[in-house]
Amino acid sequence: MYMFTIQSLNGISAVSQSEPASVRLNVTTSRDVPPPVSGVRRAAASETSLSLEWTVPLLQNQYQILDYELRYSQRAAEEAGQWQYVASRSSSVVLSGLQRATPYQVQVRARSQVGYGPFSSTRTFSTLPDGMSPSQLAVTSILVSMVILLLVAAAIVGVICYRRRRRRRGVTDRTGHYQMGQTMKVYIDPFTYEDPNEAVRE
CATH class of the missing domain: 2.60.40.10 (Immunoglobulins)
Known part of the structure; x- marks a missing residue:
């Protein structure tokens, strides 16, 4: 229960010798109001x-x-x-x-x-x-991630294709050597043959 006092004041209330007119009200709150959210x-x-x-x-x-x-x-x-x-x-x-x-x-x-x-x-x-809003930031981050994944995948495919090409063919250097595998090299001297064309065929 709450008690309220209501007073009536005017311009001379501050200098008046008597108490201002007032009334008291008692208010009781209900217990059935909703609880706090x-x-x-x-x-x-x-x-x-x-x-x-x-x-x-x-x-x-x-x-x-x-x-x-x-x-x-x-x-x-x-x-x-x-x-x-x-x-x-x-x-x-x-x-x-x-x-x-x-x-x-x-x-x-x-x-x-x-x-x-x-x-x-x-x-x-x-x-x-x-x-940008969170949804726009999420879309942008997804697109950036996809681009990065595509670049990585393209790099991996390029490396694999390059290695396969190196395995399929030998690499000829400027001195006439032929690379057979990774460690052995064979040199063919055309002057040891009577017919130079035969050296080329071998």
Whole structure:
């Protein structure tokens, strides 16, 4: 139960000898209001928007959750009490028109037939800096990886083809030697033959 005192003041109340007129009100909060919302998390983000979602609170009575109220602000604005409010009928919301690379404080509360529950604990989420979104970065990284794999595969195929060509044919050097395998070389002197054409055939 809370007790409130309401006073009536005017321009001469400060110098008046009598107490200002007042009335007291007693207000009792309901125990059936929804419990605090939990699990507030960021589902997606861009340079100017945040997509948030949270866990639906479990009610211990016959009432149902009607909607949610989310309030958010920048850190400096939160200290000054400059909250902005957004209503949602589902357990998610998209905040748009935000500033780039800026952290935002977020709180959520649920409302049932008996009123609003307390706000959740404060969570901080940041928009992305200038540049590409996470999906674009993922696509770019995949393309770069594919190009690298293709280059590596082409290099491997080139090395294999080069080695096969070297095995299929001998390499002739400038002195008339013929390479037979990797270690043995045979020299044919055409002057040892009566017919030089026979040396060429051998």
